[in-house]
Amino acid sequence: MSNDGATEPATTEAFLAHRNLLFTVAYEVLGSAADAEDVLQESWLQWVKADRGQVRDQRAFLVRITTRQALNRLRALKRHREAYVGPWLPEPLLTAPDVAEDVELAESVSMALMLVLETLSPTERAVFVLREAFDVGYDEIAEAVGKSPAAVRQIAHRARRHVDARRPRREVSSDEGRAVLESFRRAVDTGDPQILLDVLAPQVVLMGDGGGIRHATLRPVTGAERVARMFTGGLGKVQGTLTTEPTMVNGHPALLVRLDGEIDGVMAISVEDARVTGLYYVRNPEKLSRITATTPLTLR
Structure with missing residues (x-):
């Protein structure tokens, strides 16, 4: 189908109507906003070239091509992440209050769950995200990941069992988290x-991500006493004035940390039984571009 001047506005409008959804899909599959944006560019090119006269459901078609692009990119990134200096943490996103109010959305982009998704294979992750977060049917997922519907059902079951064994036992309200x-x-x-x-x-x-650019713990620190010592010892060595301010990252309460007024990092937390169970400190400057302006996310 040719893309003349008469059809281009409709083509653009259709893509923009679903852009926030497509970004959310790509981000949940990849854990990286920068890579998600690249995937959206690639998906746009696929959309422009598509014969839209044959597209019965624009949303389903766009989710499918976005998932394919994200899955291809995730497979390519796996080796890079395995060579990453220290723990690899998802890129934090500054989110608006409506994300926190949508319990399903907030859980699906939480740091704690995103880290669990890192332990899945690329295909398992894509299947889990499409099925559990976006409620996509098995037949549509099969088209997106290049598997049979029967195989997708098995992958979904295996991925869900894996995630359920590692995810937080219950969701915490925004008020409790704050x-x-x-x-x-x-x-x-x-x-x-x-x-x-x-x-x-x-x-x-406690996990820190400096990406080899800024100092951070090179391996997770476990146990309240060890983590407390890390904080009390580390704060005494800081050269300059360290300040913190509450913010909302990935739909959950977090701290924006500044050193002498400049952004030093973002500390996200996970909570169970009114105590902190996980601390995720992202200091890698390449991952901090999305914390000064809110990123719109949606499951629909």
């Missing part, structure tokens, strides 16, 4: 190890 974050923030400000121990879960895990 209350725990504020308690943690006060504990860090005081530098008192006991106050920190009171807010940290016994088996809390």
